[in-house]
Amino acid sequence: MKVVMVEPGQYARIEEMDTGLESLQKAVGGLIDCAYPWEEMVCIVCNDEGLLNGMPLNRNVENYQPIAGPFFVCGIEGEDFCSLTDEQAQRYQAMFHQPELFVPYKTGLMHLKYDDPNLPGVPDTLKKAYQERHGLPELGFCSVPNLNMIMLVKYGQTGYWPIEHFPEGMGAEEYADTLNQMIGVSKPQQTAMLYGSMFGWNIPAASPERYDENGKPKPHGQRRGNQER
Secondary structure (H helix, E strand, O other): OEEEEEOOOOOOEEEEOOOOHHHHHHHHOOOEEEEOOOOOOEEEEEEOOOOOOOOOEEEEOOOOOEEEOOEEEEEEEOOEEEOOOHHHHHHHHHHOOOOEEEEEEOOEEEEEEOOOOOOOOOOHHHHHHHHHOOOOOOEEEEEOOOOOOEEEEEOOOOOOEEEOOOOOOOOHHHHHHHHHHHOOOOHHHHHHHHHHHHHOOOOHHHOHHHEOOOOOEOOHHHOOOOOOO
């Protein structure tokens, strides 16, 4: 049957799936459960114990709740699962297309859609957007020197959103690195995003090519690319 498969940290994709119970359980990583957030005859099939088993949060479902672990969207026919129509498959793939990151924030759980050009299934339009941003992502996390705080910064915007809730036993720098790794942001990109948010996005310091693999400035002779920004 035709479904939309949605996995944490991956782009949603349309695929064909066997309707046998073993195949369904394998797709979600365990016992299956169903959610019915929409009025049309479709459902979300997810892991029955995703939250209890500590599976990563996957996508936020509007007017419902975040789903933990992998899930798929399929049609319903009587008491059985069935294929989505072509129109439904395209619509639900678009709904869940981008991977999402969930971060505790002062107003509650923040869910952030992001793009990573290194993931399978990334559209060419998103690869082009990265090139137009001179290799910078849409968002990144920067630790603040001498302050136990993380700044969430977004490309093209000044200022930041403070992230002050960290996992137990983890400092700001380590947590920022962890979040950046989850969304495919490198150390050079992290440093460039920090300077861009503080001093402007067209300055040379907002280019990741100026920094080494640890996010430290390269010697002048090692810098490449267009620095006239």
